[in-house]
Amino acid sequence: MMRSLRRGTYQPFDIEGPITRLDERDTAFSKAIKGHLGAVMKKRMRDPVPDAWWRTFYPRQRRENSVFWHLFDAVDGPVNPEAPELHDPVANARHIKEVALLFGADLVGVSELKPEFIYTNYGNIFDYPKGRLGEPITLTHSYAVSIAKGMDRDKLNASPSYIENAETGLRYVQLALVTTLLAAYIRELGYPAKAHHLVNEEILHQPMAIMAGLGELGRNDTVISERYGPAMRLGTVTTDLPLELDQPVSLGVREFCDQCGKCADNCPSRAISHGPPKESRGIRKWNLRGDRCLNFWNSNPQFWSACANCLKSCPYNKPWKWWHRISLKSAKHSAVARRVLLWIDDVVYGRNPIYETEALGYQYPVPPSSKGKRAEGSNPILPAPTIRR
Amino acid sequence: MFEPGARPENTFVRYLIPATEGPVNPVVTEAPDPRANSEHLMEVAAWLETDQAAITDLRSDFWVSATAEEDAGGLPAHAIALLKQTTRRRSRAAVTSAQQEQLARTELALVACMLANYIRELGFPARAHHVGDGRLLVAAVAVAAGLGAMTAPGRFVSHRYGPEVCLATVTTAMPLVVMQGSPHRRRRRILPPGLRARR
Numbered sequence: 001m002m003r004s005l006r007r008g009t010y011q012p013f014d015i016e017g018p019i020t021r022l023d024e025r026d027t028a029f030s031k032a033i034k035g036h037l038g039a040v041m042k043k044r045m046r047d048p049v050p051d052a053w054w055r056t057f058y059p060r061q062r063r064e065n066s067v068f069w070h071l072f073d074a075v076d077g078p079v080n081p082e083a084p085e086l087h088d089p090v091a092n093a094r095h096i097k098e099v100a101l102l103f104g105a106d107l108v109g110v111s112e113l114k115p116e117f118i119y120t121n122y123g124n125i126f127d128y129p130k131g132r133l134g135e136p137i138t139l140t141h142s143y144a145v146s147i148a149k150g151m152d153r154d155k156l157n158a159s160p161s162y163i164e165n166a167e168t169g170l171r172y173v174q175l176a177l178v179t180t181l182l183a184a185y186i187r188e189l190g191y192p193a194k195a196h197h198l199v200n201e202e203i204l205h206q207p208m209a210i211m212a213g214l215g216e217l218g219r220n221d222t223v224i225s226e227r228y229g230p231a232m233r234l235g236t237v238t239t240d241l242p243l244e245l246d247q248p249v250s251l252g253v254r255e256f257c258d259q260c261g262k263c264a265d266n267c268p269s270r271a272i273s274h275g276p277p278k279e280s281r282g283i284r285k286w287n288l289r290g291d292r293c294l295n296f297w298n299s300n301p302q303f304w305s306a307c308a309n310c311l312k313s314c315p316y317n318k319p320w321k322w323w324h325r326i327s328l329k330s331a332k333h334s335a336v337a338r339r340v341l342l343w344i345d346d347v348v349y350g351r352n353p354i355y356e357t358e359a360l361g362y363q364y365p366v367p368p369s370s371k372g373k374r375a376e377g378s379n380p381i382l383p384a385p386t387i388r389r
Numbered sequence: 390m391f392e393p394g395a396r397p398e399n400t401f402v403r404y405l406i407p408a409t410e411g412p413v414n415p416v417v418t419e420a421p422d423p424r425a426n427s428e429h430l431m432e433v434a435a436w437l438e439t440d441q442a443a444i445t446d447l448r449s450d451f452w453v454s455a456t457a458e459e460d461a462g463g464l465p466a467h468a469i470a471l472l473k474q475t476t477r478r479r480s481r482a483a484v485t486s487a488q489q490e491q492l493a494r495t496e497l498a499l500v501a502c503m504l505a506n507y508i509r510e511l512g513f514p515a516r517a518h519h520v521g522d523g524r525l526l527v528a529a530v531a532v533a534a535g536l537g538a539m540t541a542p543g544r545f546v547s548h549r550y551g552p553e554v555c556l557a558t559v560t561t562a563m564p565l566v567v568m569q570g571s572p573h574r575r576r577r578r579i580l581p582p583g584l585r586a587r588r
Contacts (some may be wrong), residue, residue, distance in 0.1 A: 015466055048416075052414075052418065052507055052510040052511045053507060053510075055414070056503065056506045056507045056510050061414075062411060062414065062509075062510070063411045064407075064408075064410075064411035064412060065412065065414075065506040065509050065510055066503050066506065067405070067408050067499060067503055067506065067512040069408075070404050070405060070407055070408040070502075073404070074398075074401065074404045076398075077396060077398035077399045078396045078398055078399065080395075080396065102484060102492070103492065104496070152436075170436070170437065170503075173499065173503065177401070177495070177496065177499055180401055181390070181401055181495070184390050184399040184400070184401065185390055187396075188396070188399055203479065250473045253552055261417075306506050358437075359432070360429075360433065361429055361433065
């Protein structure tokens with residue numbers, strides 16, 4: 001029997017049983033580094049990557065060249081003992097959201113921190129070199145402030161390529177800045193707070209963001225928001241500061257994804273299911289095969305080290321124009337409109353959209369003549385003349 | 390939160406001080422054309438959300454002391470001046486101009502560190518100079534790069550944005566040319582495949 005996680009007019013999750021907590025060591029990244037996904041994957045996860053931006057954001061050899069490495073320890077700190085008591089959750093929530101926007105957030109929402117969405121043990125890629133791999137996580141905060149950062153669609157649409165990979169890395173760094181600043185601000189207000197971002201996290205960001213009303217879960221296992229669609233990245237701040245909770249929202253994403261399946265068609269590793277949602281750890285949802293996804297990420301390091309084809313091809317990934325806003329409202333309420341909009345999306349953008357982009361020294365799509373030529377030490381700034389048209 | 394006080398662990402810039410320097414990738418990227426390199430770094434600076442960037446030759450009088458110059462080892466040949474407005478309001482939060490300036494400085498410090506990291510990963514020495522690290526006169530670099538001028542009270546004023554700006558610098562030995570003005574702001578209009586086919 002289905003039940004809601006929380007009271008409200010909309011049920012964001014179909015709960016089918018007790019939700020089991022996830023061990024971060026069981027995520028695809030952690031398993032790949034440990035070698036549980038094969039020796040080839042383990043080697044590729046440790047080998048140097050040709051792209052300098054990738055090496056800057058996700059270091060494998062020279063960690064000192066990554067700001068993530070230096071921001072790892074900034075997520076927590078001492079709490080100001082001399083602080084005014086803030087008892088009004090409504091005013092607190094309004095203020096915290098305004099401050100988060102000031103710090104650079106694009107979307108902010110507040111939800112209750114559910115224990116089932118906290119990892120049991122550390123297993124992030126930086127937990128290995130920092131020496132806390134496998135340590136149990138004890139997080140007792142009451143609230144979660146979910147923060148989203150929108151991406152540049154031109155660069156996102158160049159997936160799979162190092163253009164999109166760099167864009168993703170930049171947004172995660174910006175999220176690290178926003179969450180770290182916001183957590184420090186709340187601590188200076190006199191309440192415990194901890195930032196959770198890409199390389200130092202203790203919680204699952206997606207369920208928190210969905211419960212905070214930032215968006216809805218799509219078939220491609222990402223949160224789809226009204227304003228940014230799937231073109232956004234998430235970070236979270238957990239705290240004990242009393243905050244008014246936001247409500248989950250219904251955008252009609254579940255109904256649209258039921259009919260669409262464009263992300264599954266465009267997934268090169270077939271990691272996204274075409275079928276109906278299935279039960280996973282107590283929740284009925286579309287499952288993403290993380291191991292297959294990661295396999296494609298590491299399949300051709302000369303040209304990419306990650307993929308966002310499912311975000312690129314998603315019909316919700318459109319500019320915030322009047323026609324898109326009308327489409328969103330129509331898709332939310334009408335099954336006929338959803339079918340018509342999907343047909344229009346296929347006609348205008350194509351079932352397998354490819355957007356030509358040139359940025360950061362790369363060209364997408366890569367011309368056939370240049371395939372196999374790039375390697376570490378080759379020039380990403382001035383590609384070989386055969387690459388330029 | 391912005392200035393180290395009783396609880397320096399809550400100060401963001403504190404974590405960026407060790408991020409100014411780092412090891413250089415031993416595999417050097419072939420980048421023989423200084424002009425192309427400079428244009429690329431200008432594009433990168435715009436992508437990293439600076440409002441203006443410019444490149445100038447690094448002079449001895451930019452360093453705050455001879456010791457600071459000696460520490461640099463004489464390697465850097467160029468300085469990339471980065472500029473960001475401090476008064477861009479993004480929310481209704483009541484903040485003072487001083488707080489906005491500190492926030493913008495923090496953001497720019499992060500950008501400078503990322504740019505220096507990127508250049509080092511290309512295989513060239515680079516160092517970030519930001520609010521948390523005072524070895525270089527960043528205002529003098531910005532003036533030499535043509536981004537603004539110094540007023541009589543000693544405050545930097547941008548030609549484009551006025552006095553409410555903050556500055557940071559990246560010094561590097563990468564082959565570059567002097568390049569003034571704003572970074573590339575051009576955005577290619579990308580048409581969806583369906584519309585492109587009809588043209």
